[in-house]
Amino acid sequence: MSVHRPLFTATRTQTLTYLLAVCPFSIAFLVFINSSISFVVTELIGVHQGEGDAVGTLGFADELLALVACPLWGVLSDRIGVRHTCVAGYGIIGVALFVFVQAKNVYPQLLLGRLLFSIGGAAVSTMVTAVLPAVTGRNREQEFHASEPANPQNDAPWLDENERAEPQPSTYAPSSRLAGFVGACAGCGALISLVVFLPLPARFQEWGLSPSQSIQSSYYLVGVVAFLISICCLIGLRNLPGEEKKSWSSLWSSGESTEGGLSGPSCAVGGRSRFPYLNQLGVAVALGFRNRDIFIGYLGGFVARASSVGISLFIPLFVNHYYRMSGLCHDNHRDGSSPGEIKQSCPKAYVLASILTGVSQLVALMVAPAFGYLSERSRQYHLPLLFACLCGTVGYTAFGLMPSPKFNGPDGTPGVFVVMALLGISQIGAIVCSLAVLSNGILSMDATGRIPMQVGEFETSSNVDADHAQPTTETSREPDEQQSLLGKTSTPSTQQLSHLKGSIAGVYSLYGGAGILILTKLGGLLFDVLSSGTPFYIMAGFNGTLLLAGVIGGLVSRWRKSISLE
Structure with missing residues (x-):
């Protein structure tokens, strides 16, 4: 007997928030700062000799910090949830864009601003990957009940292990299909930056602002957009499957059993330990x-x-x-x-x-x-x-x-x-x-x-608590x-x-x-x-x-x- 399974386990609001907010703007803000940073160095700070070296050093420092920040944000999201990580990441990007154009020199002020942006950018780029299985995945209890009627092999222990474990295409939602739209939306994020964000300084200059004021105003406006995206994530990613019990309090709470979080049977056998x-x-x-x-x-x-x-x-x-x-x-x-x-x-x-x-x-x-x-x-x-x-x-x-x-x-x-x-x-x-x-x-x-x-x-x-054991499906x-x-x-x-x-x-x-x-x-x-x-x-x-x-x-x-x- 076949069982109808939805394409996504997340709601339409959660899916659209992921595709239209998290994915494109994780790229858009990065493209904007990479493409406009040279103008900040030359027009706002006034460095006209060695600006190429300054821009290259800032980019290299950004990438070095991201190497450390991305895994740490990933680990943190397992405690607080991908929603809070997205909110924090875009909020940090917004603050960084405001701080960036307050710099009066390249070192250390502009460097610190770029590193702050790197921390936020690492969070949102990591969440593009982490949110995908949350949007398309199905929790184990649903999977068990959905697959049990259609797979009588589970009750036939005489069958060969590989016959009982033959993969079924419909046992979990097709994250591969959504990944294609993720790639397209990420590409659209670069277009948003090229078409909307990067022309802003020229537009402000047409309105009578000086080059330095135009750059500052552009960063302020893009920073406001980052805060708006953060609010969208706060509202749109609520109650993602498997993320309901995760919160900031998980950072300092004791390892007591909390179903759906990082403590309890979902992560530690018998609910005794946590990673x-x-x-x-x-x-x-x-x-x-x-x-x-x-x-x-x-x-x-x-x-x-x-x-x-x-x-x-x-x-x-x-x-x-x-x-x-x-x-x-x-x-x-x-x-x-x-x-x-x-x-x-x-x-x-x-x-x-x-x-x-x-x-x-x-x-x-x-x-x-x-x-x-x-x-x-x-x-x-x-x-x-x-x-x-x-x-x-x-x-x-x-x-x-x-x-x-x-x-x-x-x-x-x-x-x-x-x-x-x-x-x-x-x-x-x-x-x-x-x-x-x-x-x-x-x-x-x-x-x-x-x-x-x-x-x-x-x-x-x-000793595994049998009451907390999760059902599994061999199929x-x-x-x-x-x-x-x-x-x-x-x-x-x-x-x-x-x-x-x-x-x-x-x-x-x-x-x-x-x-x-x-x-x-x-x-x-x-x-x-x-x-x-x-x-x-x-x-x-x-x-x-x-x-x-x-x-x-x-x-x-x-x-x-x-x-x-x-």
Whole structure:
């Protein structure tokens, strides 16, 4: 007997708040401050020598702090809930935008403002990942009752384990499908910044304000928007499934049983212990080595974030380098060595770089929903993600080997647009599919309710209170992807990890930040030392590594399944 299951367990208000507030504006504010910070340095503070170094240092400090802040926000959200984390994150962004334009010098005032923004930005970017399973997941009790009538195999102990544990596509809501819309909404966030936020200083100048006053007014207005988004999250994300009992008081409350929170049977066996913060983070990291979906999700986040830098930073730098080396920049005498100076140093290069990156992002927005849908149809082998990695491997290699980035003229070729399309497909595929794979990995743990752990690995009670035991459904597990990687049979000492979504999201962001730092520092160094195509070869290597990991994981999963069926 089939049971009708809704697409999302969250309400329409909660889902729309996530898609229209959390997802787009987590990108919009970041794009705004990255694109306008140079004007703050030059027009507001008055630094006209070494502004490129100042902007680069601020961005690097931002990313370093985010590496630490993202996992911490993820762990914190497991205590206080994703709703309160979103509210705090956007509130901090609003304060940071107000404080930012009060600075009178780059160091330490502007640096402190940027670090404050980094703390808020880390919170909201991590919650884009953490809220997804909360919106699409189903709690274990609902899963048990929904799947029991349709799965009489549960009452047939004589069946083979793999027959009883055969994955059912409808056992949990399709987070993969929603992940496609998440990618599209995130892309729309960048458009909001480009179309609405960034033109604000010019608009204020038309109204008679000075350049410095225009910049300040723009930051104030965008800061007000951040506060409004914070209020929207406060109202719209109330009572998310599995988040009802989480609050700020959980930070200092004792480890008493609280169903739905981090204490009690949902997190500690017998309701006796709760994960310390570092243990929560350690479990999230360890899951990347024990669960194939979580590992592929982490690695996909690494490639996805690196891809965004590869397209937004190194393509303009590559174009600018080509124009300067070819002697095509005759508009002024500035060398334009900094990517932020391309527009002033070589307008033709700036126009071409804008066209190429624009084509890439346009293709990404167009195919994002398709990747979400296809990810839902291929949960076991992650074929859409592998296809995106293949596009990235081919596209980045081809772009690095191209003699010219131009699409016309004697040295140009229209084929550069095909390469840009491949890069856009690779970027959005890594973003959407890594989110989908990670979320499905989390939800598969929620569906089973338990993850086998070694006795004594964490502080647990050996006696499980039967009254607090959560129902599990064998049909909702995928043995080839979960059981074989998470250890052997369950022991009496068992930890339930259904409330570690935030910690896992934090580690996902940590991997992404590491991808950005490695590509920017190593790619930038080799760009000068070896060739201008080196960063793209590095990105091709990242995509190739993820492709290889996905193929090997799928083959191993299929082999183990065939062995178990014999």
